[in-house]
Amino acid sequence: NAGVTQTPKFRVLKTGQSMTLLCAQDMNHEYMYWYRQDPGMGLRLIHYSVGEGTTAKGEVPDGYNVSRLKKQNFLLGLESAAPSQTSVYFCASSYLTVQETQYFGPGTRLLVL
Amino acid sequence: TQLLEQSPQFLSIQEGENLTVYCNSSSVFSSLQWYRQEPGEGPVLLVTVVTGGEVKKLKRLTFQFGDARKDSSLHITAAQPGDTGLYLCAGARTSGSRLTFGEGTQLTVNP
Numbered sequence: 001n002a003g004v005t006q007t008p009k010f011r012v013l014k015t016g017q018s019m020t021l022l023c024a025q026d027m028n029h030e031y032m033y034w035y036r037q038d039p040g041m042g043l044r045l046i047h048y049s050v051g052e053g054t055t056a057k058g059e060v061p062d063g064y065n066v067s068r069l070k071k072q073n074f075l076l077g078l079e080s081a082a083p084s085q086t087s088v089y090f091c092a093s094s095y096l097t098v099q100e101t102q103y104f105g106p107g108t109r110l111l112v113l
Numbered sequence: 114t115q116l117l118e119q120s121p122q123f124l125s126i127q128e129g130e131n132l133t134v135y136c137n138s139s140s141v142f143s144s145l146q147w148y149r150q151e152p153g154e155g156p157v158l159l160v161t162v163v164t165g166g167e168v169k170k171l172k173r174l175t176f177q178f179g180d181a182r183k184d185s186s187l188h189i190t191a192a193q194p195g196d197t198g199l200y201l202c203a204g205a206r207t208s209g210s211r212l213t214f215g216e217g218t219q220l221t222v223n224p
Binding site: 004035040042045059090092099104105106 | 119122143146156161163211215216
């Protein structure tokens with residue numbers, strides 16, 4: 001099993017450009033999450049999904065959109081990137097509930113100039 | 114304002130020393146998790162505690178959940194360089210709610 005994979009690993013964007021981050025999991029997990037990690041801030045939840053076709057906002061959703069068209073994939077979109085979105089983005093998944101183990105991907109490092 | 118406050122933020126110790134990391138809140142949590150994150154990787158779960166007063170041991174690591182389920186601690190005995198990493202606590206306030214992460218404690222164990 002590959003677990004949770006993220007694409008790309010690193011990306012540089014100019015302000016105003018758009019991009020999509022892809023997360024894939026092969027553990028048949030229902031729940032999937034997108035977090036951002038900034039120095040001194042821990043992990044903050046952007047959006048999450050409790051099943052295929054569902055999405056919900058986390059604590060910092062502004063400027064991001066998500067889609068979960070297939071159970072194994074969770075996409076995070078930035079329509080118009082801003083320097084404040086420079087961060088490390090982590091995708092995670094869990095089997096049923098949020099209290100269960102969350103399995104994290106290796107992260108995507110995004111720099112917005 | 115962080116819902117979960119971790120202390121200290123940074124800790125640098127020598128191999129063989131003992132240490133304790135704290136995770137505190139004014140809110141009650143139904144469960145609390147501890148993760149370790151190494152550079153360039155995602156966090157990995159170490160333990161989940163769900164009962165007030167619960168103590169769990171993982172080799173040289175001892176985790177405790179406060180009686181009131183508002184705080185937790187992680188104690189490492191005889192730290193080794195392999196323990197170096199970012200330690201994150203994360204709590205769920207109710208059984209169906211999202212996880213809230215603390216800001217983390219960056220531990221460096223020097224040989």
